[in-house]
Amino acid sequence: MGRLFIDDIPVSFTEGMTILEAAVNAGIKIPSLCDMPGFRHNASCMVCVVKDMPSARFIPSCASLAVENMRIATFDTDIDQARHEAVSMLAAEHLGDCEAPCTRGCPAGFDIPQIIRLIADGDTGAAAAMILAATPIPETLGIICPAPCERVCRRKHADAPLSIGLLHRFAGHAVNADTQAAGIAAAKNKKILVIGSGPAGLSASFFLARLGYSVTIQEKDAKAGGGLRNALSAHGVSERCLDQEISRLVQSGVQIRAGEPFDFAHTAMSAQEHDAILVAFRIADDNFPDLDTHKNVFFAVHQDKPSKMAVRSGDAGKHAAMVIHTFLETGNPASPPARFDSHMHELDKKELSFFMEQASRENRVQPTLAQSGFSSEEACREAARCLSCDCSKKSSCALRDAADNLCDWKHRYRLETKKRYSRIDSHEEVCYEPGKCIVCGRCIQITEAARELTGLCFIGRGFQVTVAAPMDRPLSEALSKTAIRCVEVCPTGALSLKRKPKKEERK
Numbered sequence: 001m002g003r004l005f006i007d008d009i010p011v012s013f014t015e016g017m018t019i020l021e022a023a024v025n026a027g028i029k030i031p032s033l034c035d036m037p038g039f040r041h042n043a044s045c046m047v048c049v050v051k052d053m054p055s056a057r058f059i060p061s062c063a064s065l066a067v068e069n070m071r072i073a074t075f076d077t078d079i080d081q082a083r084h085e086a087v088s089m090l091a092a093e094h095l096g097d098c099e100a101p102c103t104r105g106c107p108a109g110f111d112i113p114q115i116i117r118l119i120a121d122g123d124t125g126a127a128a129a130m131i132l133a134a135t136p137i138p139e140t141l142g143i144i145c146p147a148p149c150e151r152v153c154r155r156k157h158a159d160a161p162l163s164i165g166l167l168h169r170f171a172g173h174a175v176n177a178d179t180q181a182a183g184i185a186a187a188k189n190k191k192i193l194v195i196g197s198g199p200a201g202l203s204a205s206f207f208l209a210r211l212g213y214s215v216t217i218q219e220k221d222a223k224a225g226g227g228l229r230n231a232l233s234a235h236g237v238s239e240r241c242l243d244q245e246i247s248r249l250v251q252s253g254v255q256i257r258a259g260e261p262f263d264f265a266h267t268a269m270s271a272q273e274h275d276a277i278l279v280a281f282r283i284a285d286d287n288f289p290d291l292d293t294h295k296n297v298f299f300a301v302h303q304d305k306p307s308k309m310a311v312r313s314g315d316a317g318k319h320a321a322m323v324i325h326t327f328l329e330t331g332n333p334a335s336p337p338a339r340f341d342s343h344m345h346e347l348d349k350k351e352l353s354f355f356m357e358q359a360s361r362e363n364r365v366q367p368t369l370a371q372s373g374f375s376s377e378e379a380c381r382e383a384a385r386c387l388s389c390d391c392s393k394k395s396s397c398a399l400r401d402a403a404d405n406l407c408d409w410k411h412r413y414r415l416e417t418k419k420r421y422s423r424i425d426s427h428e429e430v431c432y433e434p435g436k437c438i439v440c441g442r443c444i445q446i447t448e449a450a451r452e453l454t455g456l457c458f459i460g461r462g463f464q465v466t467v468a469a470p471m472d473r474p475l476s477e478a479l480s481k482t483a484i485r486c487v488e489v490c491p492t493g494a495l496s497l498k499r500k501p502k503k504e505e506r507k
């Protein structure tokens with residue numbers, strides 16, 4: 001048994017232990033990415049870098065043995081900078097899309113490919129639940145939204161973009177009394193007044209109520225809904241769907257006081273009576289009150305440039321709800337940080353062909369129904385055209401987490417030479433996307449430990465090194481026993497399970 005000092009804390013270790021292992025045993029957190037406990041340390045990512053204090057040298061803690069009386073620092077500005085550079089380099093070399101182009105093109109950032117996959121599977125109920133978790137007005141929005149997401153749909157480069165607007169409308173129309181929107185927090189003893197019941201006000205109220213706040217909407221008109229009612233009649237559609245959506249919001253606990261214009265002369269009193277007030281409509285210019293003195297008054301609508309798109313206003317309402325939540329929890333009205341989102345360039349024909357392999361070749365399906373647009377059968381066929389452009393590990397990727405936590409990724413390095421996208425699909429269950437590989441070597445060690453006949457290995461040298469099966473052997477042979485385990489240990493989406501239709505999984 002020996003002893004070293006980590007951040008001036010005495011930490012004991014046994015012979016053969018690394019600094020990282022000793023730190024973990026003592027409950028001291030050092031970030032790591034490529035290391036896999038119980039296996040050889042490749043020390044390829046340098047995310048676990050720490051400083052040896054006497055020499056001021058940076059060393060990888062996962063591959064450096066603990067030594068008696070060693071003095072180690074795990075954080076300071078130099079170490080932060082070294083980790084930023086390590087992750088920034090990995091992010092710059094990375095070739096893949098965390099989120100699909102359509103999700104980025106949707107002002108509300110809906111997880112469109114996941115909703116579409118559920119429709120393609122025939123699981124309309126789950127698609128409806130997913131869209132209801134993202135907006136209080138799923139059907140209304142599906143009818144009136146001009147679908148800016150379709151302009152950036154990757155499928156447009158092959159033939160025509162997916163009919164995302166109609167698929168959204170189909171899922172929104174399927175929401176019914178049994179549809180459960182996930183995740184409602186326990187009630188908080190805090191009151192919020194939302195002024196205005198257009199898309200921003202409804203959306204903010206919906207998310208605040210789900211966070212457990214007691215929400216009241218004050219609306220000047222006799223009925224809630226604001227400009228959404230005009231938008232529906234401009235589409236020649238009855239307001240019934242909006243009425244149902246507003247009733248659902250009321251059933252979830254939101255109170256609506258319609259026909260009561262807000263008098264800004266009473267702002268001070270209202271600000272005292274409520275934990276927060278959200279102004280969710282545009283105040284006429286000549287009537288603009290001075291609200292700066294009230295720290296708990298927020299705006300969900302840009303007063304100079306209000307959005308004309310309901311989906312954008314709804315997103316502003318959601319954003320305002322999150323800012324209010326942070327303010328009430330911490331006293332600081334901070335916006336939630338954006339997540340790292342690796343972007344691919346526009347793909348050429350060969351690159352696009354990897355995405356087309358799994359999708360239906362049918363051209364855009366034409367709808368026949370008036371209200372919901374697609375019939376179930378048409379929606380399934382249209383959904384089967386989707387290229388599933390998002391990464392299958394977007395929610396669990398360790399590189400994404402590292403970029404969010406350790407790196408100022410908006411200022412990451414940029415590669416001068418463009419890498420080309422490829423995908424290896426020869427294994428029945430597993431898919432390999434080399435551009436997403438961070439060359440950690442975990443999968444190689446798994447195949448070695450299981451004595452795979454072929455296995456995987458490093459190929460090339462220096463910056464050109466990649467991971468592949470030797471001698472161009474197929475992935476099905478390289479991962480004959482270890483495919484699932486390799487997917488589990490792969491920290492990124494480089495190795496992932498193939499997305500199979502549910503019906504096929506059940507066989």
Ligand code: SF4
Pocket residue numbers: 094095096097098099341342391392393394395397398399400436492493494
């Ligand atoms: S592997 Fe991670 S960083 Fe790369 S595209 Fe997938 S989620 Fe994004």
Ligand code: SF4
Pocket residue numbers: 100101102103112113116152153154155162164385386387388389390
């Ligand atoms: S093909 Fe599918 S996942 Fe890709 S951008 Fe279009 S709708 Fe989104």
Ligand code: SF4
Pocket residue numbers: 436437438439440441442443444467489490491492494495
């Ligand atoms: S495929 Fe995954 S596990 Fe294998 S080296 Fe690349 S990132 Fe690591």
Ligand code: FES
Pocket residue numbers: 031032033034035042043044045046047048049060061062063
């Ligand atoms: S975790 Fe230590 S070098 Fe990657």
